[in-house]
Amino acid sequence: MAKRKSKNSWTPLQIITHLGALFPLAWLAWDFWQGQTALLINPFQEATLRTGEAAIILLMLSLACTPINILFGFKQVLPLRKPLGNYAFMYAAIHFAIFIVDNGLVSNSLDLWAVYEATFEKRFALVGFAAFVILLALALTSNQWSMRTLRKNWKRLHRFVYAAGIFAVIHFVWLVKSDIREPLIYGALLTLMLALRIPAVRKWVVNTRQNLTQGRQATANSSS
Amino acid sequence: MAIKISSSEITPEHVYLSRRKFMIGIGALATSAAVLSACGNQVGSTASSANSNEAAPEDIKVSTNTDELGDELTSFSAVTSYNNFYEFTTSKEGVAGMAEGFSTSPWEVEVGGLVNNPKTFSIDDLRTKFDQEERIYRLRCVEGWSMVIPWMGFSLSEILEEVEPTSQAKYVRFETLYDPDRLPGQSSRWYDWPYVEGLRLDEAMNPLATMATGLYGKHLLPQNGAPFRLVVPWKYGFKSIKSIVKIELVDTMPVSLWMDAAPNEYGFYANVNPEVPHPRWSQATERRIGEFGRRDTLPFNGYGEEVAYLYDGMDLRENF
Numbered sequence: 001m002a003k004r005k006s007k008n009s010w011t012p013l014q015i016i017t018h019l020g021a022l023f024p025l026a027w028l029a030w031d032f033w034q035g036q037t038a039l040l041i042n043p044f045q046e047a048t049l050r051t052g053e054a055a056i057i058l059l060m061l062s063l064a065c066t067p068i069n070i071l072f073g074f075k076q077v078l079p080l081r082k083p084l085g086n087y088a089f090m091y092a093a094i095h096f097a098i099f100i101v102d103n104g105l106v107s108n109s110l111d112l113w114a115v116y117e118a119t120f121e122k123r124f125a126l127v128g129f130a131a132f133v134i135l136l137a138l139a140l141t142s143n144q145w146s147m148r149t150l151r152k153n154w155k156r157l158h159r160f161v162y163a164a165g166i167f168a169v170i171h172f173v174w175l176v177k178s179d180i181r182e183p184l185i186y187g188a189l190l191t192l193m194l195a196l197r198i199p200a201v202r203k204w205v206v207n208t209r210q211n212l213t214q215g216r217q218a219t220a221n222s223s224s
Numbered sequence: 225m226a227i228k229i230s231s232s233e234i235t236p237e238h239v240y241l242s243r244r245k246f247m248i249g250i251g252a253l254a255t256s257a258a259v260l261s262a263c264g265n266q267v268g269s270t271a272s273s274a275n276s277n278e279a280a281p282e283d284i285k286v287s288t289n290t291d292e293l294g295d296e297l298t299s300f301s302a303v304t305s306y307n308n309f310y311e312f313t314t315s316k317e318g319v320a321g322m323a324e325g326f327s328t329s330p331w332e333v334e335v336g337g338l339v340n341n342p343k344t345f346s347i348d349d350l351r352t353k354f355d356q357e358e359r360i361y362r363l364r365c366v367e368g369w370s371m372v373i374p375w376m377g378f379s380l381s382e383i384l385e386e387v388e389p390t391s392q393a394k395y396v397r398f399e400t401l402y403d404p405d406r407l408p409g410q411s412s413r414w415y416d417w418p419y420v421e422g423l424r425l426d427e428a429m430n431p432l433a434t435m436a437t438g439l440y441g442k443h444l445l446p447q448n449g450a451p452f453r454l455v456v457p458w459k460y461g462f463k464s465i466k467s468i469v470k471i472e473l474v475d476t477m478p479v480s481l482w483m484d485a486a487p488n489e490y491g492f493y494a495n496v497n498p499e500v501p502h503p504r505w506s507q508a509t510e511r512r513i514g515e516f517g518r519r520d521t522l523p524f525n526g527y528g529e530e531v532a533y534l535y536d537g538m539d540l541r542e543n544f
Contacts, residue, residue: 036317037317042306042316044511045367045511105518106509106517106519114518122501124504174504178414181414
C-alpha cells in the first residue's frame with residue numbers, strides 16, 4: 001500500500017530530478033570503469049573536482065526552486081528543494097570523504113594531523129567545510145519529525161542554506177588559479193536568486209506577474 | 225666575458241648516475257618491454273583496444289626503470305596524456321588531443337640579449353650540435369602531484385657558453401611561442417601571453433638546468449612542450465617552460481606569466497619546498513602519479529645537494 005502511494009505521488013518532474021541528481025555519480029563510476037585519462041592518472045584530484053561540481057550545481061538548483069516559483073508561479077518545483085538539497089549534501093559528503101583520504105594517506109598510513117591541517121589551515125578548505133557542516137545539519141533535519149520538533153526553529157535553521165550557498169561559491173572562487181569566470185557565474189546566479197527573496201523585491205515581482213497574467217486574461221476575455 | 229664553469233658545478237656522482245649518455249639501440253629494447261608492461265591499461269578495456277591510444281608506442285627507449293633514489297619512472301602514457309599546458313587547454317587530459325598535429329618544424333630559437341655572440345638555432349641544430357643525454361628527473365607540480373620522467377637533452381649552460389653572456393647579464397628570460405591560431409588557449413585574456421619564465425644566471429649555469437628535446441628516447445610530443453623546453457627539476461613544474469622560441473640574457477629579474485597572474489601565490493624562485501605552503505594548500509606532501517597514497521615532498525625536490533648552495537643566506541619564505 002505504502003509503496004503504491006509513494007509511487008503515485010512521484011511526478012515526472014521528481015523522477016527527472018532524482019535521475020538527474022544521480023547522473024554525475026553514475027557518470028563518475030562509468031568513467032572510472034572505462035579508465036578515463038584523468039581518473040586513471042590522478043583519480044583523487046579528478047574525483048574531488050567532479051563531486052564538488054555536482055554538489056555546488058545541485059545546491060544552486062535547490063536554491064533556484066523558490067525564485068522560479070516567484071518569477072513564474074511554477075509551484076511544482078517547490079517539493080524539489082528537499083531532494084536537491086539532500087543530493088547536494090550527498091555529493092559534498094563524497095567530496096569531503098575523498099578529500100580526507102587524499103590528504104590523510106601519507107606514506108601508507110592515515111595521518112589525521114595532515115587531514116586537520118588540510119581542512120583548517122587553508123581558507124578555501126575551511127569555507128568549504130563550513131558549507132558541508134551546514135548541509136549536514138540540514139540533511140539530518142530534513143524529515144517530518146524534525147519539522148514537528150523544531151517548529152519555528154526549523155525554518156530558521158534551514159535558512160542557513162543561503163549561507164551554505166555563499167560559502168560554496170567562495171570555496172570555488174578561492175580554489176581556482178586565476179580564471180574565475182565559472183565561480184563568478186555561480187556567484188551572479190546566487191546573488192540574483194537571493195535578491196528575489198528580499199520581501200520588497202519578491203512582492204513587486206509577484207504583483208507584476210499577477211498584473212500581467214490578469215491583463216492577458218482580461219484581453220483574452222474581451223476579445224472572445 | 226665568457227662564463228667559466230666552477231668546480232662546484234661539476235656533476236656530483238649520484239646525479240651523474242641518473243644522467244647517462246644515451247646510445248641509441250643499446251639495451252634499450254630490452255628495457256622498453258618492461259616499461260610497456262608498467263604502462264598497464266585500464267580495467268575493462270573494450271574490444272577496440274587494438275587502436276587504443278593509451279598503449280605506449282614501441283619505439284620508446286629508456287636505459288633504466290628508476291631514478292637515482294630508486295623511484296620508478298612514470299609510465300609513458302601518463303607522461304604524455306596528463307599535462308598542464310594552458311596554451312592548448314586548461315583541462316589536463318585534454319591537452320594531448322588539442323595538441324595533436326601542432327607543427328614544430330621548422331622551429332627556431334633565438335638566443336640573444338646581453339651576450340657577445342647572439343645566435344639563432346634551428347631545432348635540428350639543437351638536436352645535433354649538443355650531445356643528447358638521458359636525464360631522469362622528478363617533476364613536482366605546484367598543484368601537489370609529481371612524476372619521474374626520462375628526459376633527453378643537455379645542460380642549459382652549454383647554450384649559454386656558446387652565446388657568451390656579458391658581465392651585465394644577471395638573469396635568463398625564456399619565452400614560449402606566441403601564436404593564438406596554433407595555441408588556442410592564448411586567446412584567453414586571463415593571462416598575459418606569451419608564457420614567460422626566468423632563472424638567475426647562476427641557477428641557469430647549474431648543470432641540472434636542462435634543455436630538453438625529448439623523453440623516453442623520442443622527440444618531445446607537443447603536449448610535453450615540443451620541440452624544445454626547459455626542465456628545472458628542483459623547482460615547481462611551471463618554471464619548466466615549454467615550446468621555447470626565445471632565450472634572452474637580461475639584467476633585471478624577468479616577470480613570469482604566473483608572477484603576473486597571481487603575485488602572492490607564485491614567486492620568481494618557486495623552489496620545491498615542503499616548509500613553505502602555497503597560500504591555498506600545503507606543499508608538505510605530494511601524490512606521485514601511479515601511487516595511491518601521498519609521499520613526503522623533499523626540499524629542492526631531492527636535489528638539495530646540487531642546488532642548495534645557490535640560495536645560501538636567502539630567506540626562502542620571502543623568496544618563494
